[in-house]
Every structure is written in C-alpha cells, then in structure tokens.
Amino acid sequence: MKLATLRTEHPDGRLVVVSRDLSRMADAAAIAPHLRAAIEAWDTAAPALQALYAELNAGRHGGAQAFDSLLCAAPLPRAPQWCDGSAFLNHGRLMEKAFNIEPAPDAQSVPLMYQGASDDFLGPHADVPLPSEADGIDFEGEFGVIVGPVPMAVAPAEALAAVRLLVQINDWSLRTLGPREMRSGFGFLQAKPSSSFAPIALTPDELGPAWRDGRVHLRLQVQWNGAHFGAPHGGEMDFGFGELIAHAARTRRLSAGTVIGSGTVSNIDRAAGSACIAERRVLEILDHGAPRTAFMRFGDSVQMQAQCEGSGETPFGRIAQRVVQARP
Amino acid sequence: MKLATLRTEHPDGRLVVVSRDLSRMADAAAIAPHLRAAIEAWDTAAPALQALYAELNAGRHGGAQAFDSLLCAAPLPRAPQWCDGSAFLNHGRLMEKAFNIEPAPDAQSVPLMYQGASDDFLGPHADVPLPSEADGIDFEGEFGVIVGPVPMAVAPAEALAAVRLLVQINDWSLRTLGPREMRSGFGFLQAKPSSSFAPIALTPDELGPAWRDGRVHLRLQVQWNGAHFGAPHGGEMDFGFGELIAHAARTRRLSAGTVIGSGTVSNIDRAAGSACIAERRVLEILDHGAPRTAFMRFGDSVQMQAQCEGSGETPFGRIAQRVVQARP
Numbered sequence: 001m002k003l004a005t006l007r008t009e010h011p012d013g014r015l016v017v018v019s020r021d022l023s024r025m026a027d028a029a030a031i032a033p034h035l036r037a038a039i040e041a042w043d044t045a046a047p048a049l050q051a052l053y054a055e056l057n058a059g060r061h062g063g064a065q066a067f068d069s070l071l072c073a074a075p076l077p078r079a080p081q082w083c084d085g086s087a088f089l090n091h092g093r094l095m096e097k098a099f100n101i102e103p104a105p106d107a108q109s110v111p112l113m114y115q116g117a118s119d120d121f122l123g124p125h126a127d128v129p130l131p132s133e134a135d136g137i138d139f140e141g142e143f144g145v146i147v148g149p150v151p152m153a154v155a156p157a158e159a160l161a162a163v164r165l166l167v168q169i170n171d172w173s174l175r176t177l178g179p180r181e182m183r184s185g186f187g188f189l190q191a192k193p194s195s196s197f198a199p200i201a202l203t204p205d206e207l208g209p210a211w212r213d214g215r216v217h218l219r220l221q222v223q224w225n226g227a228h229f230g231a232p233h234g235g236e237m238d239f240g241f242g243e244l245i246a247h248a249a250r251t252r253r254l255s256a257g258t259v260i261g262s263g264t265v266s267n268i269d270r271a272a273g274s275a276c277i278a279e280r281r282v283l284e285i286l287d288h289g290a291p292r293t294a295f296m297r298f299g300d301s302v303q304m305q306a307q308c309e310g311s312g313e314t315p316f317g318r319i320a321q322r323v324v325q326a327r328p
Numbered sequence: 329m330k331l332a333t334l335r336t337e338h339p340d341g342r343l344v345v346v347s348r349d350l351s352r353m354a355d356a357a358a359i360a361p362h363l364r365a366a367i368e369a370w371d372t373a374a375p376a377l378q379a380l381y382a383e384l385n386a387g388r389h390g391g392a393q394a395f396d397s398l399l400c401a402a403p404l405p406r407a408p409q410w411c412d413g414s415a416f417l418n419h420g421r422l423m424e425k426a427f428n429i430e431p432a433p434d435a436q437s438v439p440l441m442y443q444g445a446s447d448d449f450l451g452p453h454a455d456v457p458l459p460s461e462a463d464g465i466d467f468e469g470e471f472g473v474i475v476g477p478v479p480m481a482v483a484p485a486e487a488l489a490a491v492r493l494l495v496q497i498n499d500w501s502l503r504t505l506g507p508r509e510m511r512s513g514f515g516f517l518q519a520k521p522s523s524s525f526a527p528i529a530l531t532p533d534e535l536g537p538a539w540r541d542g543r544v545h546l547r548l549q550v551q552w553n554g555a556h557f558g559a560p561h562g563g564e565m566d567f568g569f570g571e572l573i574a575h576a577a578r579t580r581r582l583s584a585g586t587v588i589g590s591g592t593v594s595n596i597d598r599a600a601g602s603a604c605i606a607e608r609r610v611l612e613i614l615d616h617g618a619p620r621t622a623f624m625r626f627g628d629s630v631q632m633q634a635q636c637e638g639s640g641e642t643p644f645g646r647i648a649q650r651v652v653q654a655r656p
Contacts, residue, residue: 011583078408078583080447083517104512114514115443119408119583131481131579152654153459174579184432186442187515189411193579251459251502251521255339255406255447326480 001053002202002315003028003165005035005073007123012036013073017052018200022317025067026056035076035201039257042148042164046203069317074121074197075167076146076257082118082195083248084142084171084261085111087239088232091266091279098282111239111247114187116171118259122196124319128172129326130193130298136175137296137323139224141275141304143216143234144169144261145241146201150254159249160214160242166207168198168220168306168316169261175278175295195261198304199317206315210308214240218315220265222275223303224296229280230273232265234306275304298325329381330530330643331356331493333363333401335451340364341401345380346528350645353395354384363404363529367585370476370492397645402449403495403529404474404585410446410523411576412470412499412589413439415567416560419594419607426610439567439575442516444499446587450524452647456500457654458521458626464503465624465651467552469603469632471544471562472497472589473569474529478582487577488542488570494535496526496548496634496644497589503606503623523589526632526644534643538636542568546643548593550603551631552624557608558601560593562634603632626653 002020005013012034016025031048032038038045055061086092089107096103104110122128130137146165154162171192178191204211210218217235221228239247244260265275274280281291296302305318330348333341340362344353359376360366366373383389414420417435424431432438450456458465474493482490505519532539538546545563549556567575572588593603602608609619624630633646 080406081445086514104508106508110508112512112514113517115445115517115520117409117443117580119586120581129480135579152457153656177579180432180434180438181515182513184440185510185513185515186414186440187509187513189441189443189576190578192443248517250518251463251505252445253448258447328481 001050002200002206003035003049003075004199004201005075005077006071007073010034011077013077017049017056018067019056022067022200024056024064026052026061026064028052036257039146039148039164042256069199070125072199073123075165075201076259077121079118079121079257079259080255081258082116082261083113083258084116084263085113085239085244085247086263087111087237087244088263088266089238090236090268091264094279094282094286098285111244113244113247114192116188116192116195120194122194124197124199124317125321126196127322127324128196129324130174131326133297135177138173138175138277139302140171140173140264141220141222142169142171142262142264143167143306144259145245147245147254147256147258147260149256150245150249150258152249152251152253154246154249156242156246159245160240162245163204163241165201166204166211166216167201167259168304168319170196170302170304170319171261172196173276173278196319196321198319200315202315214242216306218306218308220275220304220306222273225300228273230275232267232272232275234262234265236267237262296323298323329378330528330534331363331377331403332527332529333403333405334399335401338362339405341405345377345384346395347384350395350528352384352392354380354389354392356380364585367474367476367492370584397527398453400527401451402525403493404587405449407446407449407585407587408583409586410444410589411441411586412444412591413441413567413572413575414591415439415565415572416591416594417566418564418596419592422607422610422614426613439572441572441575442520444516444520444523448522450522452525452527452645453649454524455650455652456524457652458502459654461625463505466501466503466605467630468499468501468592469548469550470497470499470590470592471495471634472587473573475573475582475584475586475588477584478573478577478586480577480579480581482574482577484570484574487573488568490573491532491569493529494532494539494544495529495587496632496647498524498630498632498647499589500524501604501606524647524649526647528643528645530643542570544634546634546636548603548632548634550601553628556601558603560595560600560603562590562593564595565590624651626651
C-alpha cells in the first residue's frame with residue numbers, strides 16, 4: 001500500500017492512504033492519526049490501512065478525494081531516529097581518489113553511517129531555507145526504509161524483516177562545512193540540515209521484483225533547475241538495507257519509525273550521471289584537475305523521482321523543491 | 329521547579345512535579361500528560377506546573393505522594409534531538425596528548441559536537457544492557473539543557489534564553505568502537521549507545537547562582553562500584569550552553585525538547601578526578617606509558633550526582649545504575 005502525510009497544524013500531520021496510481025486519497029485518521037502512530041501500532045494498523053487501500057483502488061471508497069502532493073509533509077515529519085549509510089561504495093571511492101584520502105581498510109565489510117537529525121523532516125515541495133550559499137549547498141538523492149522495533153545486535157536477515165515502508169529522500173548537504181566536521185572525528189552536524197522526503201511511503205510489495213536483496217532496483221531520476229542531472233540505479237548498493245539496519249542496531253535497539261538511508265545513489269557507469277553535485281565535481285577534478293560545476297544558488301530547484309522502467313511510473317511520487325535564503 | 333517522569337506503559341511516561349527537597353511529588357498529567365507535551369506548550373504549561381510546585385513545597389497539595397526515583401524514567405524518555413558537545417577542552421587536550429592527535433586549529437573557537445540518538449533514553453536506575461565487554465564500556469558524566477524552539481542561525485545570547493530545563497546525563501560510550509568511527513569522518517554511532525539521565529529536570533532558577541554564564545557551577549560526584557572516582561566542576565566549561573545551542577542551530581531550527589549536552593565534565597586540576605574512565609586511562613598513559621585501569625565489566629555500577637557545596641544537596645537527584653549483558 002501507499003501512504004502519505006498531509007500538512008496540518010499538528011507537527012505529525014494527518015495520515016492518508018493513496019491509490020496505487022497516486023490519483024486519489026482516503027483519510028486514514030480513524031485508523032491512526034498520523035504515520036508515527038500507525039508505525040507504533042503496525043500489527044493492528046497495517047491490516048486496516050491495507051483494507052482501506054484495497055477499497056480505494058477498487059473505486060469503492062465513498063470519501064475518496066483527489067491526491068495532491070503539494071499538500072504533503074514528509075511521510076514522517078518527525079521520526080524517532082535517522083541513520084544514513086553510505087552504501088554505494090562507488091561514491092566514496094570517487095571522493096577518495098579526487099581528494100587523496102586513504103580508503104578505510106574495512107570499507108568493504110563495515111558500512112559507513114552517520115547519525116542525523118530526525119525532528120524536522122521537510123515535505124516534497126517545501127522550500128528549503130538555508131543560511132548561506134557559501135556553505136556549498138548540495139542535494140543527495142537516495143532511498144530509505146522505515147522500520148518497526150529492532151532489537152539490539154540483530155542479524156541482517158532478521159533486520160530486513162523489520163522493514164515496514166520504503167521512502168525516497170533528498171539528504172541536503174552543505175559541502176563547505178563537511179570536511180571540518182569529518183576531520184574532527186565527531187562527524188556531520190552543521191553539514192547536514194533537514195532532509196526532504198518524496199510524498200509516498202510504500203510497503204515493499206508495491207515495488208514487486210524491484211524490491212529484492214534489501215535494495216530498491218529502480219533508477220533515481222534527478223533534475224537540477226529542470227535539466228537532467230543523473231539517473232543512477234538503486235540496485236548497485238554494496239550493502240543492502242538489512243546490513244545497514246543491523247549496523248545501526250549493533251549497540252542499541254531501534255524504535256519503531258527509525259529511518260535508515262542508503263546514502264547517495266551512485267553507479268560505476270558514468271553514463272548514469274550522479275545524484276549529487278559533489279560527485280559530479282569529483283569527476284571533473286579527476287578529468288580536468290578542477291571542478292567546473294558550482295554548488296546551488298538560492299532560487300535553484302531540484303527534482304527527484306524513482307522511475308519504473310517500461311511503465312514510467314514513479315511509485316514514491318516526486319520531490320520538487322527550491323532552495324531559499326533562511327530569513328534571519 | 330523540579331520535574332520528573334514516571335515509567336508507565338506509554339513510552340513518554342507520566343509527568344510529575346517534585347518538591348524542592350525531592351521528598352514528595354504531585355501528578356501533573358492534568359497539565360500535560362508527559363514532559364514532551366509540556367515542553368511543546370511551555371508558555372501555558374510552565375505557569376500551571378509552577379503553581380503546582382509552589383503548592384507542593386508549601387505542603388498544601390492534597391494528592392502529594394512520596395517521591396521515589398526508582399520509579400523514574402529519563403525526564404524525556406524520547407526527545408526530538410540529542411546533540412552532545414565536548415565543551416571541556418581539557419578532556420580533548422588530554423586525549424590529543426596521549427594519542428598524539430593534532431589538535432584542530434579552531435578548537436578554541438568552534439565547539440566539537442556530535443549528533444546522538446534520542447529515541448530511547450534510559451532512566452536513572454535502569455540497567456544498561458550492552459552487547460560486549462570487549463567494546464570498552466565507559467561512563468561519561470555531564471550536564472545538559474532541554475530547549476524550547478530555537479530558530480536557525482540564532483546568536484548565543486538569544487540561544488541561552490531558549491533553555492527551559494537543566495539535566496544531568498551519563499553519556500555511555502564504547503571506547504573500542506570510537507576510534508574507527510572517528511577515523512571514518514562519519515562520527516560516533518555504535519560507540520554511543522543510549523544515554524542515561526538523572527531523575528530531575530529543573531528550571532535554571534532552582535540552581536540560584538550555580539547557574540550562570542550558561543554553565544552549571546556544581547561539582548559532579550562520580551563513584552564507580554561505590555568508590556570515589558572524580559568530582560570535577562561544571563563551571564570550567566570552555567563553551568557555555570548558549571554557544572553550544574547556537575552551534576547546533578547554525579544550519580537548522582531545533583524543535584522544542586532538543587537536548588544539548590556539555591560533554592564529559594573535565595578539570596585541569598587533576599585532584600578533581602575524572603568523570604569517565606577514558607580520561608583516567610589517558611592520564612595513566614601520560615604518567616606511566618600505558619593505561620592501568622580497565623573499562624567496565626558486566627555487573628559494575630556507576631553513581632553520579634551534582635552536589636551543592638555547603639548544603640550537600642543533589643538538585644538533579646542521582647544516577648545509580650549497573651551495566652548488564654544484553655540478552656540475545
């Protein structure tokens with residue numbers, strides 16, 4: 001099934017079920033007021049939401065309304081936790097080559113992951129207020145999962161069974177601030193402002209064979225100011241989501257609603273393009289000795305949608321948003 | 329006023345007001361069901377809680393009950409965000425000396441801070457389940473603040489005005505896992521399991537002159553397995569909480585209920601002792617060439633309480649808990 005969250009006065013918004021073709025929606029507040037509540041009571045909420053979804057798809061739901069992603073918040077506007085991996089190793093290898101960084105000896109066996117802020121996720125069309133163009137404003141297109149409760153020290157296979165919903169994310173990054181925070185050893189904080197989410201959170205079955213091995217096997221189409229930027233394929237993840245969840249849960253249990261990210265989608269085949277500006281700049285450094293593409297300016301827009309080959313469907317809907325100057 | 333959270337079936341627990349001398353409590357659920365709700369509606373909740381506190385202290389509250397910190401969860405069992413500084417520079421300088429780390433050129437002007445998990449904080453007497461003694465189990469005694477909403481790019485003075493409550497924290501650390509995560513540049517994740525909190529969250533006025541310059545001017549008494557370990561003074565913070573909050577909010581707004589930590593309390597005067605084992609080991613390395621103190625074993629206990637000179641009062645109550653092996 002497909003779920004979304006409408007913006008309301010309440011910071012958690014209001015839960016709706018969205019039809020498979022994203023044309024209609026049905027209010028789900030009678031089942032759970034918001035997605036956080038549904039995730040916390042998934043065993044009872046999911047069957048009821050699934051029944052509503054079936055009714056909606058069959059055209060048998062009396063209260064159906066047109067679905068408009070402009071009304072959407074992030075599926076979980078505030079989640080209990082956000083841990084973002086860097087599971088496409090091609091991305092890290094390019095960074096290392098361009099900046100002469102020694103690769104970690106265990107990079108193939110232990111995923112990189114940082115702890116991000118999860119209290120203020122942005123909706124798919126929300127303006128993204130940031131303080132300064134000098135910070136090196138960049139998008140990062142990626143996939144993520146929302147999990148149920150995960151016990152400490154879970155094994156990857158068991159961890160994968162905790163996946164409740166799949167999401168599509170724009171993990172905003174401030175590249176000028178990153179290197180200092182990385183050198184400090186304390187990791188990203190100012191370099192990672194609020195992330196944005198595509199409108200639809202969907203159960204894995206919605207993707208059919210495109211969800212397998214704990215990976216989303218779809219291309220992520222990225223446009224910057226309306227121009228094609230990249231369409232890398234999610235199937236190239238070097239660690240699957242089961243491994244990423246297990247990594248996050250090594251020394252802690254994860255609350256229901258925790259979001260685990262894949263990191264920027266990145267492919268070895270250069271023809272796929274990139275899902276972030278930093279990677280394009282790194283390729284320019286490797287090819288020409290210096291970057292040629294500047295980071296984003298206020299007013300710039302980015303669009304991201306995962307697309308099914310053949311049908312052209314975009315199961316997560318679309319992120320389409322602008323960067324703006326934060327008001328003082 | 330002094331507030332605490334009783335453990336219930338609900339993950340956010342139940343809010344109580346605690347008398348100044350920590351002997352009695354009054355249920356505050358009629359004002360706000362839990363502290364998270366109170367923090368989100370502080371302008372209306374705080375005066376009502378304050379009135380209840382006055383009534384309780386005056387012995388005029390009919391429903392008062394004995395206060396027992398054994399019943400307590402963390403004041404905010406799940407907070408929207410947890411950002412922990414390292415504001416006692418003496419601690420970092422010792423680490424650098426012992427491990428021959430180059431100090432950051434801007435260490436005096438930019439605070440170190442990592443993003444931690446905030447979805448599963450532990451109460452003052454909860455057992456602390458961890459997977460392995462080989463991970464280098466260590467406590468870290470520190471102070472923290474719970475803030476109201478903070479706008480992006482706030483100035484330190486304005487940031488300090490957003491402080492709603494002060495708390496006392498045990499920021500559990502797994503020292504064997506830390507160096508790899510620091511070298512990766514992505515920062516702490518597995519090395520920082522759930523943190524524990526003393527039972528009482530108090531408004532800054534409760535400390536009188538011991539709260540000034542955005543610092544808690546109290547000694548933090550630390551015992552390990554009942555033996556004195558250290559009593560460093562909180563006033564020696566090199567960055568005040570105003571600067572720490574402003575650092576966290578440089579590129580994001582902070583939700584009401586965000587917790588900002590000071591990092592391990594650490595004093596230049598060695599006679600004060602330490603608030604974490606890692607620091608004692610570093611002093612042993614500097615003195616003897618090798619550490620002599622091992623990290624914690626399952627079954628070990630730690631106690632921590634901030635103590636007022638003269639009166640001997642412990643305004644935050646006390647953390648007293650044991651490390652245990654996580655069940656598989």
